[in-house]
Amino acid sequence: MTTSDTIAACDLETLRAAVTGEIFTPGEPGYDQARQAWNLAIDERPAVVVMAESAADVAQAVRFARTHGMRIAPQGTGHGAEPLEPLQGAMLLRTARMRSVRIDPAARTARADAGAVWQDVTVPAGEHGLAALAGTSPNVGVTGYTLGGGIGWLARRYGLAANSVTAAEIVTPGGRLVRTDAGHEPDLFWAVRGGGGSVGVVTALEMRLYPVRELYAGALFFPIGRAGQVLHAWRTWTGTVPDEVTSVGRILRLPPLPEVPEPLRGQAFALVEAAFMGDAGTGSELLGSLRRLGPELDTFAMIPAPALQQLHMDPDQPVPNQGDGAFLADLPDAAIDALVALAGPDADTPLLSVEVRHLGGALARPAPGGAQPDVGARYAVFAGGFTPTPELVGTVRAHAQAVTDALAPWHASYDYYNFQETPAAASTVLPAASYRRLQEIKARYDPDQVIISTHPVWPARP
Numbered sequence: 001m002t003t004s005d006t007i008a009a010c011d012l013e014t015l016r017a018a019v020t021g022e023i024f025t026p027g028e029p030g031y032d033q034a035r036q037a038w039n040l041a042i043d044e045r046p047a048v049v050v051m052a053e054s055a056a057d058v059a060q061a062v063r064f065a066r067t068h069g070m071r072i073a074p075q076g077t078g079h080g081a082e083p084l085e086p087l088q089g090a091m092l093l094r095t096a097r098m099r100s101v102r103i104d105p106a107a108r109t110a111r112a113d114a115g116a117v118w119q120d121v122t123v124p125a126g127e128h129g130l131a132a133l134a135g136t137s138p139n140v141g142v143t144g145y146t147l148g149g150g151i152g153w154l155a156r157r158y159g160l161a162a163n164s165v166t167a168a169e170i171v172t173p174g175g176r177l178v179r180t181d182a183g184h185e186p187d188l189f190w191a192v193r194g195g196g197g198s199v200g201v202v203t204a205l206e207m208r209l210y211p212v213r214e215l216y217a218g219a220l221f222f223p224i225g226r227a228g229q230v231l232h233a234w235r236t237w238t239g240t241v242p243d244e245v246t247s248v249g250r251i252l253r254l255p256p257l258p259e260v261p262e263p264l265r266g267q268a269f270a271l272v273e274a275a276f277m278g279d280a281g282t283g284s285e286l287l288g289s290l291r292r293l294g295p296e297l298d299t300f301a302m303i304p305a306p307a308l309q310q311l312h313m314d315p316d317q318p319v320p321n322q323g324d325g326a327f328l329a330d331l332p333d334a335a336i337d338a339l340v341a342l343a344g345p346d347a348d349t350p351l352l353s354v355e356v357r358h359l360g361g362a363l364a365r366p367a368p369g370g371a372q373p374d375v376g377a378r379y380a381v382f383a384g385g386f387t388p389t390p391e392l393v394g395t396v397r398a399h400a401q402a403v404t405d406a407l408a409p410w411h412a413s414y415d416y417y418n419f420q421e422t423p424a425a426a427s428t429v430l431p432a433a434s435y436r437r438l439q440e441i442k443a444r445y446d447p448d449q450v451i452i453s454t455h456p457v458w459p460a461r462p
């Protein structure tokens with residue numbers, strides 16, 4: 001018998017009466033839509049879905065789940081749903097309707113409710129000449145991204161998004177709504193700064209914003225046949241640039257879809273994408289050696305900070321997809337050659353994108369106070385593709401894993417929390433000392449392992 005069978009109808013009515021949001025159970029109209037993650041390849045079937053409208057709803061839902069012996073999977077958008085364990089018998093606690101954002105231009109901070117997506121923050125922050133440490137996609141959730149670290153276009157200058165969190169509001173697994181910051185519930189605060197969402201359900205995050213009004217940013221597109229030359233040149237170039245430059249070397253096979261603009265539709269490229277926090281003249285000088293390679297298309301220009309979220313061309317609608325990634329301690333010639341062999345012009349691959357992000361800079365400098373206090377890895381790789389048919393799921397996954405496997409000799413000591421899409425314990429995506437501390441905190445706040453998170457943490461045993 002599953003937990004869902006054991007939720008009596010009258011109990012559900014009590015929950016419905018207690019929350020402003022909606023509740024869905026299997027078979028009810030709306031259940032399939034409510035349980036659908038942004039990643040359309042995911043088919044989770046929880047015992048109940050709660051679409052929370054407020055922190056009070058979240059607290060009611062957590063208390064209900066505890067009373068009924070259910071585990072709880074907090075989720076915003078479902079961009080990160082791929083590694084989640086099966087949710088049979090569990091409550092899927094969705095925050096997607098909690099999207100209020102407040103910008104304080106004087107204090108240079110933002111407060112985002114747990115369901116906000118990045119464009120909810122970047123657009124109003126941009127109106128004040130401020131930028132958040134958002135990721136590449138406008139519709140990835142602020143909360144899931146930040147809990148897992150968060151590496152975006154300003155990362156080499158300002159570090160991980162998690163390390164710019166100044167406060168978090170959390171419903172503990174005991175059902176208590178608490179506000180945490182460096183002085184209140186410091187262990188919980190430390191855990192949500194990069195340790196994932198395993199210690200409670202976040203209802204809001206507060207974070208620092210940075211004075212970045214405009215950047216010199218864009219992409220150089222080369223024919224895919226030049227992938228080896230371009231990636232080697234890009235890697236050499238990354239050794240020369242200041243922290244104000246964050247860039248990506250990438251092999252991209254654009255699908256023949258109407259959403260893709262005409263000159264790019266159905267084409268394959270090797271490209272360099274970059275964002276420079278400075279003026280066009282200095283940016284052009286910095287880019288000189290790569291430009292001299294003679295790109296087919298050059299989109300670099302001064303752009304407002306919120307427009308950064310179009311630079312990487314992430315899908316703006318939910319799509320079925322699979323992928324995998326890793327932190328790399330280094331990217332020598334042999335690693336680039338391995339990558340080009342698997343994804344370059346001669347590869348027979350369903351992978352849409354294979355990218356390497358340049359890390360270092362502020363990411364590498366100590367930022368104590370969170371579970372990812374510094375990132376020693378110098379690069380991060382991510383490979384992924386669309387899976388419009390179920391048969392493609394295994395194929396794309398195998399190709400993505402082949403890329404990360406081929407780079408195994410250069411993997412860092414742990415993988416990147418947000419890019420690890422294979423089910424894996426948090427011990428594989430955090431520094432060892434952070435994982436041990438997280439286990440202690442988990443033992444205190446969630447000894448029964450009620451919260452289901454992307455990468456599980458097992459409570460320390462006395």
Ligand SMILES: Cc1cc2nc3c(=O)[nH]c(=O)nc-3n(C[C@H](O)[C@H](O)[C@H](O)COP(=O)(O)OP(=O)(O)OC[C@H]3O[C@@H](n4cnc5c(N)ncnc54)[C@H](O)[C@@H]3O)c2cc1C
Pocket residue numbers: 074075076077078079080081084095114134135136137139140141142143144145146147148149150151152196197198200201202203314315418419452453454455
């Ligand atoms: C198109 C695309 C682009 C991306 N770009 C980047 C990028 O530039 N940089 C980067 O670092 N990552 C990037 N990622 C990875 C992304 O950061 C992770 O997938 C992240 O988990 C997504 O967060 P979410 O809230 O949207 O997803 P969700 O699936 O909603 O959440 C992921 C996990 O976060 C936790 N969580 C979410 N909300 C809560 C909550 N309220 N309380 C407690 N725990 C919670 C849960 O464990 C949940 O399973 C990208 C992913 C995609 C699909």
